[in-house]
Structure formats: structure tokens, C-alpha cells
Amino acid sequence: MLQQSLLADLVTDVPAPVRLQNLVKTLRQHFHCGAVVLLKRDSDALRPIAMHGLVDEALGRRFVVAEHPRLATLLASRNPVLFEPSSSLPDPYDGLLSDQPGDALPVHDCMGISLYIEGQCWGVLTLDALQPGTFNDQSTIELQRFSLIVEAAIRVGSLEQQVRALRQNQPTSGSGNPSPNNLDNEIIGKSSALRQVISELHTVAKAELPVLLLGETGVGKELFARELHRYSKRAAKPMIYVNCAALPESLAESELFGHSKGAFSGATSERGGRFEAAHGGTLFLDEVGELPLSIQAKLLRVLQNGEVQRLGSDRHRKVDVRIVAATNRNLQQQVRDEQFRADLYHRLSVYPLPIPPLRDREDDILLLAGHFLELNRSRLGLRAIRLSATAEIALKQYRWPGNIRELEHVISRAAIKLLSAGVEHSSIATITEQELDLNLPSHASAERQVLEQTAIPASEAISLRDAVDFTQKQMIQRALALEDGKWSRAAKRLGVDSSNLHKLAGRLGIK
Numbered sequence: 280m281l282q283q284s285l286l287a288d289l290v291t292d293v294p295a296p297v298r299l300q301n302l303v304k305t306l307r308q309h310f311h312c313g314a315v316v317l318l319k320r321d322s323d324a325l326r327p328i329a330m331h332g333l334v335d336e337a338l339g340r341r342f343v344v345a346e347h348p349r350l351a352t353l354l355a356s357r358n359p360v361l362f363e364p365s366s367s368l369p370d371p372y373d374g375l376l377s378d379q380p381g382d383a384l385p386v387h388d389c390m391g392i393s394l395y396i397e398g399q400c401w402g403v404l405t406l407d408a409l410q411p412g413t414f415n416d417q418s419t420i421e422l423q424r425f426s427l428i429v430e431a432a433i434r435v436g437s438l439e440q441q442v443r444a445l446r447q448n449q450p451t452s453g454s455g456n457p458s459p460n461n462l463d464n465e466i467i468g469k470s471s472a473l474r475q476v477i478s479e480l481h482t483v484a485k486a487e488l489p490v491l492l493l494g495e496t497g498v499g500k501e502l503f504a505r506e507l508h509r510y511s512k513r514a515a516k517p518m519i520y521v522n523c524a525a526l527p528e529s530l531a532e533s534e535l536f537g538h539s540k541g542a543f544s545g546a547t548s549e550r551g552g553r554f555e556a557a558h559g560g561t562l563f564l565d566e567v568g569e570l571p572l573s574i575q576a577k578l579l580r581v582l583q584n585g586e587v588q589r590l591g592s593d594r595h596r597k598v599d600v601r602i603v604a605a606t607n608r609n610l611q612q613q614v615r616d617e618q619f620r621a622d623l624y625h626r627l628s629v630y631p632l633p634i635p636p637l638r639d640r641e642d643d644i645l646l647l648a649g650h651f652l653e654l655n656r657s658r659l660g661l662r663a664i665r666l667s668a669t670a671e672i673a674l675k676q677y678r679w680p681g682n683i684r685e686l687e688h689v690i691s692r693a694a695i696k697l698l699s700a701g702v703e704h705s706s707i708a709t710i711t712e713q714e715l716d717l718n719l720p721s722h723a724s725a726e727r728q729v730l731e732q733t734a735i736p737a738s739e740a741i742s743l744r745d746a747v748d749f750t751q752k753q754m755i756q757r758a759l760a761l762e763d764g765k766w767s768r769a770a771k772r773l774g775v776d777s778s779n780l781h782k783l784a785g786r787l788g789i790k
């Protein structure tokens with residue numbers, strides 16, 4: 280039965296991520312599990328690709344293998360591994376199961392298997408069942424059989440990706456696309472706005488054009504610049520970073536173009552500048568809007584001539600450098616205000632690439648929060664750390680003027696607050712909206728309280744009909760809270776017609 284169902288999933292004409300999602304859902308039903316997770320290996324960590332039964336933010340977590348002995352055990356074996364309910368090894372999903380009855384993950388069954396594609400370890404599949412005794416030796420035999428189908432689904436997905444890329448004449452991961460070389464380089468998120476920017480970035484990376492990254496502070500411009508370099512033909516050569524805001528005008532010229540011995544007092548030896556260091560590679564001019572006008576003129580000359588002259592030297596040196604610049608300023612306005620040279624602006628902005636602010640990428644907020652939670656869990660030596668339901672909503676309601684950098688600080692600060700309030704390292708720490716301490720309008724907070732009160736207690740015996748009503752009520756109130764009480768926008772968010780929403784809300788007693 281299961282085999283047929285899995286095979287049917289395999290041949291359905293849906294995008295690969297949806298197919299994998301369907302597969303884990305089918306496995307969860309068959310094995311009567313609380314959670315099934317498919318994780319892909321990325322250097323020293325495992326990243327969830329598809330999951331069923333975990334809270335949404337878990338998708339953004341990166342599980343460093345060395346810190347999660349169960350995952351390390353699975354990777355070290357080619358056979359299925361069954362962890363006894365009495366196993367003392369910590370579970371990576373402690374606190375993260377959506378149906379977890381209490382705070383801590385109770386004694387439970389857990390099994391998993393490593394997955395191999397073309398002889399290479401691709402990742403692992405894990406299954407957790409809340410009822411001890413759910414898995415036995417027979418389950419591991421079945422898991423081994425079904426893992427072949429999961430491997431086939433992964434393989435089909437990667438072949439489809441390669442075919443698509445061949446049609447678009449782009450390389451793919453199967454044919455040498457770089458993968459993040461460490462966790463710090465990974466761009467996390469799944470919103471359509473983010474996916475579109477990444478796809479554009481990968482395409483423009485191959486061209487030799489100068490790129491201007493635009494976006495508010497903390498949206499990830501530097502991260503995108505690094506990604507662009509890694510995907511460019513210059514990836515094997517250096518990318519040199521210059522923070523234009525931190526360059527004092529008096530030193531800027533020698534920093535960028537170098538100097539000869541004795542060019543100024545203190546120039547005790549000949550030195551090449553950042554342009555020469557970036558020869559063959561990429562020069563990243565961060566905060567380019569802050570560059571003094573005098574340096575703008577010199578920079579323009581180098582870009583026009585393709586050669587630099589070290590300060591105090593007559594010699595011209597050819598440099599082959601791709602310029603990627605970034606700013607959170609409105610450069611066009613600066614040009615109008617005569618603070619930025621129009622000719623330099625046109626040279627730098629051959630390909631302007633705006634990066635959307637976090638508030639326009641709602642689907643990324645919980646994933647990023649999950650990523651930062653796991654980093655803090657590891658850094659602070661906590662057993663588990665998660666968000667309360669209202670904390671999740673508060674994160675989505677907030678406007679994030681400081682974008683991802685601010686989200687990272689908010690999560691780190693909240694985790695430290697919990698510790699200083701006496702939360703034990705060995706317990707599951709839950710961040711509530713108090714620890715987040717976001718400056719939200721008071722009506723938003725009132726809406727969240729309502730949501731918390733309307734949540735169905737796990738122990739409650741409740742009819743399916745009432746559960747559906749509860750959920751609908753919750754979803755409507757949540758949408759209203761997120762849309763500042765605007766019914767038409769809430770209807771749009773929920774994908775229903777506005778008049779139907781009013782009718783349903785009337786029946787549920789919301790209005």
C-alpha cells in the first residue's frame with residue numbers, strides 16, 4: 280500500500296519540493312509518527328528540506344552534526360538506526376514537534392536512515408513517534424525499502440533541475456554550482472520575493488556587469504554580494520571588501536589605489552591598494568553612497584581606464600576588477616543633490632538589484648528566527664529553545680526597520696534574557712513576546728492575547744466540527760491582527776472572498 284502511494288507521489292507532475300513534502304507526509308501517516316524530516320547535508324550541518332510534524336521555524340534551523348549525536352549516528356551508518364525510547368542521546372527536535380503534549384519531548388521512539396545519491400552521502404531521513412513501541416525491527420526493514428524511493432525522488436528532483444538549467448543555459452548543483460561554503464554564507468528564506476532576487480542574482484553573476492545592490496540596512500546586501508561573487512566566473516579569485524563609510528578621506532586614495540614609498544609621511548614601503556588585491560576578482564564597495572566626492576572622481580577614472588596609479592608613482596598598472604557596490608541610500612536623490620557624481624552613478628548602476636525588506640518577506644521571518652534560535656541554542660549551550668505561539672505572531676506583526684540584522688539581535692537578546700531569568704540549561708526554553716520586547720501597537724498585543732486564549736488545549740476532547748470552527752476563528756483573528764483590522768486585506772491574506780469572510784466571521788461570532 281505504502282509503496283504504491285510513495286510511487287504515486289514520485290510520478291506526480293508537481294515541483295520537486297512539493298513532491299518531497301508529499302513523501303514525508305505519506306511516511307508520517309504510514310509509520311504513525313509525530314514527525315518525519317528529510318535533511319540535506321551541507322558541509323558540517325544538516326538542513327531540513329521537507330518536514331511534517333515540526334513547527335514552521337524548524338525549516339530555518341541548521342543542525343550542526345557534531346552537536347547532535349543522533350544525527351551523527353545516522354550519518355555514520357549505511358543501515359537504518361533505531362534509537363530505543365530509553366536512549367540518553369538528546370533529540371534534535373526537542374521542543375519542536377507541533378503535537379508535543381508538554382514542554383519536553385517525552386520518552387519516544389526515533390529511527391532514521393542516511394540517504395545516498397550516486398554513491399555520495401546526501402543527507403538523512405528521520406522519524407519520531409510520540410508513542411513508545413511504535414517502531415520495531417520490522418519498521419527499520421520497511422524504512423530501508425522506502426528510503427530507496429525517497430532517494431529516487433531526490434534524484435528525479437535534481438535531474439529536473441539540471442534539465443531546466445540546461446534549457447536556460449545555466450550550471451546546476453549537479454554540475455558545479457557552488458554550495459554555501461559555511462553556514463554564515465547561506466541565504467535563508469523561501470518567500471517568493473527572495474527566490475526571485477536570488478534567481479536574478481545567479482543570472483547576473485555570470486555576466487561581467489557591475490551590479491548595484493540596493494536595500495535598507497540589514498537586508499543582507501553583503502551576503503548577496505558574496506553569493507554573487509561565488510556564482511561568478513571570478514569565484515576562484517578574491518573578493519575584496521571595502522567599507523566606503525569607514526574610509527577616512529585622507530587615506531581613501533592610498534587604501535584603494537596603493538602608494539609608493541615616501542608618497543606621504545608614514546609611507547615607509549611600497550604598497551598595492553584594494554584594486555590591485557582584487558585583480559581578476561571582485562571589488563565590493565559597501566556603503567558606496569558615503570564615498571567623498573574627491574574620491575568618486577578618482578574611482579571613476581580607474582573604472583574608465585582600467586588601470587590604477589599608486590599614490591606618488593608615475594606607473595600605470597592594468598587591473599581587471601568587477602565592481603559590485605551596495606547602498607541603503609537613494610543614490611538618484613544624492614545625484615540630484617550633487618552629493619554623488621552622475622557619471623559614476625551610471626557606471627555603477629548598470630544592473631541595479633533591489634533587495635526587499637524583511638517586512639515584505641513574511642514567509643522568511645520564522646525561518647530566519649529558527650536559524651538564529653538554533654545558533655543561540657548552540658552558543659549558549661541550551662538543550663532546546665523555541666518560540667511561543669504569540670511570539671511567532673509578534674515576529675510577523677513587527678515592521679523590522681533594521682531587517683535581518685535586527686531579527687538576529689532580537690532573538691539573541693531574548694535568549695540571553697531567558698538565561699539570566701534563571702532558565703535551566705537542561706530545560707526547554709520558550710521565548711515569549713515579553714522577551715522579544717518588540718515595540719508593537721497595543722491593539723496588536725490585544726489580538727495576540729485573544730489568539731492564545733482561543734488555542735485548543737492538547738488534552739481537550741473536542742469534536743472535529745468544533746476544532747474546525749476554532750481553527751477558522753484563529754486564522755481569521757490572526758489575519759485581522761496582521762492586517763491592522765482591515766477586513767478586505769485579511770480576506771486577501773486568507774485567499775477568500777471578502778463577503779464570504781464577513782459571513783463566516785458572523786457565524787463564528789467574531790463580529
Ligand SMILES: Nc1ncnc2c1ncn2[C@@H]1O[C@H](COP(=O)(O)OP(=O)(O)OP(=O)(O)O)[C@@H](O)[C@H]1O
Nearest residue numbers: 465466467495496497498499500501502607683684
Ligand atoms: N537571508 C539571510 N539568511 C541568513 N542570514 C542573513 C540573511 N540576510 C541577512 N542575513 C544576516 O543578517 C546580517 C546583516 O546582513 P548584511 O550585513 O549582509 O546586511 P546589509 O544589507 O549589508 O546591511 P548594511 O546596509 O547595514 O551594511 C548578517 O549577519 C547576515 O549574515
